[in-house]
Amino acid sequence: MREAATAEVRPYHHGDLRRALVDAARRILENEGPSALSLRAVAREAGVSPAAPYHHFKDKGELLEAVAFVGWDALGEAMTAAKDRTPDLGARMTEIGVAYVQFSQEHPALYRVMYDCSRDKDELPEGLQDKEDSAYCQVRETFRAFAGPEVADVDIELATIAAWCAAHGLAEMNSFRQFDPLKQGLGGEEGFLRAVLSHLGMFPASRAKANGPG
Amino acid sequence: MREAATAEVRPYHHGDLRRALVDAARRILENEGPSALSLRAVAREAGVSPAAPYHHFKDKGELLEAVAFVGWDALGEAMTAAKDRTPDLGARMTEIGVAYVQFSQEHPALYRVMYDCSRDKDELPEGLQDKEDSAYCQVRETFRAFAGPEVADVDIELATIAAWCAAHGLAEMNSFRQFDPLKQGLGGEEGFLRAVLSHLGMFPASRAKANGPG
DNA sequence: AGATCATCTTGACGCCGTTCAGATCGATGG
DNA sequence: CCATCGATCTGAACGGCGTCAAGATGATCT
Structure with missing residues (x-):
């Protein structure tokens, strides 16, 4: 057997x-x-x-990669759950972004390993891009569904990268206690996240109407 | 002597x-x-x-902090040079953002130490916030100058954090070779950076006209 | 049963961060 | 000018780390 x-x-x-x-x-x-x-x-x-x-x-790095793979999988599931929470295509990106940052906050050590593994590599992390429902693909397809088929692939890709940058940057900054008073005035963690994301083009609803995701 | x-x-x-x-x-x-x-x-x-x-x-960490401090100083100088490159208040943020990411690209190891040191700390990194011309303050004052005195402090702070998230996220993503073909189609590294930044609210000129930085 | 082969242990190597007792040497003050 | 002092540096040591080679273990196949 x-x-x-x-x-x-x-x-x-x-x-x-x-x-x-x-x-x-x-x-x-x-x-x-x-x-x-x-x-x-x-x-x-x-x-x-x-x-x-x-x-x-083969070595310690390969073990960490296996751990990271599990992490990307869990992150993808969290994002799927967040996306399915609303049928409004324009609001989905925000939900996904909030879920992303919250994941990084609930599993900070795992999140760190996920990125430490992918640094100094030629490709995006394994498990981020491969499967249909991977984290990266979910963001891209969400943008695609919202933008419609007439928007060029390159613009969808750029919007996806930009959203990823925003979410990752916020995930790292979010741990600074320095921001605690600010958070308090904005309705706690989630209010802060949504406020920052609203500055970062994570609201395609308000941007795409004007000039499209490109 | x-x-x-x-x-x-x-x-x-x-x-x-x-x-x-x-x-x-x-x-x-x-x-x-x-x-x-x-x-x-x-x-x-x-x-x-x-x-x-x-x-x-006191230990290795304290030595790394000293190295990181030098890094934040150099980054601040690079951002000052970028900011002074254009008198157009609306374009300054983009120049600063491009300079930020380029710095992270020219000194990847130093950049990593800068953030590794500041993780798991209660405050923003020493040297990021202290002095008048620190990196963080430059971004904030650039936003302030552009938005005018009538915009609330909290909104300026949020815009600063959002811009920082965007720049840091892009700095980390920018090392993925996966994006090379995309960059080629956008006029090289800098074209790619500007394209992504344009998705990330780093163009206050196009956003603030509509609803202000808040 | 006996051979095979992946799996796991033991023991070792060099490097790491850190500590501590003692050597070194500018500065201070008699 | 000499003795002392205190800051600075060395040498040796400790335990922990990643990694490897050699040997023990035991499931599987014939």
């Missing part, structure tokens, strides 16, 4: 150590933050020797 | 080791990237023992 160990059965030496390591890494990230995420700590948490991970990942 | 050792003279123990260490760190960053920036490597580069830095910095 090749496939087993999806549940509690532990058919072999460890079972599905690969998955166990990724889970252990996520647990450490949630509980102790990114600075505590050493390969040895992950192995310790999974109950194996420090060298065991090397039978499933 | 207190001040010496700017050139080849090494008058005593070391001279101004603090500055020498910061310079060594910057050299390593430029030549080998952030992953090579260990305290021991910095000490090696400066020609001292691994323990020497501890007489000038």
